[in-house]
Amino acid sequence: MLRVHNLTKYLGEEKILDEVNLTVKKGSIYGLVGPNGAGKSTLIKNIVGIYNPEEGNVYIEGNTVSDPQVRDGLAYVPDYQNFYPNFKVKDMVDFYRNTYSNWDEEKFNKLREMFNLDMNKKIRKLSKGQKTQLSIHLNLSINPKLLIMDEPTSGLDPVIRKEVLNLIVNEAANNDCTVLVSTHNLGELEQICDTIGFINKGKVNLETDLEDLKENIKKVQVAFKNKLPEPIENDSNILKIEKLGRVYYIVVKENIDDFIKKLQVYDPILVETMDMSLEEIFIYKMAGEGYEFKKII
Ligand SMILES: Nc1ncnc2c1ncn2[C@@H]1O[C@H](COP(=O)(O)OP(=O)(O)OP(=O)(O)O)[C@@H](O)[C@H]1O
Numbered sequence: 577m578l579r580v581h582n583l584t585k586y587l588g589e590e591k592i593l594d595e596v597n598l599t600v601k602k603g604s605i606y607g608l609v610g611p612n613g614a615g616k617s618t619l620i621k622n623i624v625g626i627y628n629p630e631e632g633n634v635y636i637e638g639n640t641v642s643d644p645q646v647r648d649g650l651a652y653v654p655d656y657q658n659f660y661p662n663f664k665v666k667d668m669v670d671f672y673r674n675t676y677s678n679w680d681e682e683k684f685n686k687l688r689e690m691f692n693l694d695m696n697k698k699i700r701k702l703s704k705g706q707k708t709q710l711s712i713h714l715n716l717s718i719n720p721k722l723l724i725m726d727e728p729t730s731g732l733d734p735v736i737r738k739e740v741l742n743l744i745v746n747e748a749a750n751n752d753c754t755v756l757v758s759t760h761n762l763g764e765l766e767q768i769c770d771t772i773g774f775i776n777k778g779k780v781n782l783e784t785d786l787e788d789l790k791e792n793i794k795k796v797q798v799a800f801k802n803k804l805p806e807p808i809e810n811d812s813n814i815l816k817i818e819k820l821g822r823v824y825y826i827v828v829k830e831n832i833d834d835f836i837k838k839l840q841v842y843d844p845i846l847v848e849t850m851d852m853s854l855e856e857i858f859i860y861k862m863a864g865e866g867y868e869f870k871k872i873i
Contacts, residue, residue, distance in 0.1 A: 578635070583634065605757065616726070649678070651722070665699065672714045683717050687743075693710055726758050744768055766786070797824070797849075811828075813829055815863075
């Protein structure tokens with residue numbers, strides 16, 4: 577549905593995106609994650625046509641974003657809302673209603689029960705969270721084929737946040753919509769997405785099914801009568817070892833079953849495999865790429 581091919585983007589002198597490749601399957605909810613400054617928003621702006629890349633291409637169902645039909649089915653919720661401040665909410669609604677051919681009045685009215693925005697209020701008088709709500713409300717009402725969201729839940733209260741997550745899942749499941757969402761809230765992302773793309777320093781260096789990712793990386797809790805045997809300590813599948821008393825917590829990135837068999841050879845007094853949250857995986861993955869936390873206090 578969405579394909580980014582070898583995309584390179586400079587802002588000023590700086591190369592912000594470096595030969596990025598990314599594929600989002602039709603009907604998928606794709607989570608784009610990465611540290612601050614990794615290039616998520618810049619990539620999204622290239623996808624929706626705000627930026628033109630120096631090299632590479634973006635294809636949406638085989639067409640470019642300048643294609644009117646593509647634009648008609650493309651919804652974009654940016655991280656900062658740039659509505660005309662002197663417009664009233666109802667003026668923005670009219671603008672969307674008159675611009676998008678699949679505008680759905682019934683859906684718009686149904687969503688009003690949830691977002692509950694004053695139609696006569698000027699945009700400049702809305703709070704940050706209310707502007708985000710308006711953006712989501714409008715973008716869902718156009719019945720998008722592709723929904724791109726940059727930090728959509730930041731600034732929303734917990735109740736609306738939960739509702740928005742439900743709406744995103746519903747769009748993908750029942751309205752044939754493909755979703756790409758960038759967020760730092762990995763707990764939320766884990767609840768809704770099926771595919772994850774990791775971006776760091778302008779490169780998408782891993783794109784994977786969320787279930788596969790979680791299946792392949794585990795934390796193993798293990799204890800021996802004596803210290804950790806050397807061949808275990810030096811196993812190339814280990815991402816990180818932490819020690820608490822006699823217990824070692826070992827993050828293993830692949831071949832978990834083989835690793836467990838290898839542990840058994842040394843007669844451990846405890847072995848337990850634990851699932852990891854997406855947030856934990858992200859932290860270990862980033863640490864593996866040199867993004868270490870500095871202990872300040
Ligand atoms: N208008 C700009 N001019 C020059 N450099 C920019 C501009 N906008 C962003 N950058 C730089 O591009 C890099 C990527 O920024 P971007 O906003 O895409 O990151 P991000 O992954 O979305 O970060 P965050 O998670 O903090 O929102 C950063 O180093 C940033 O300083």
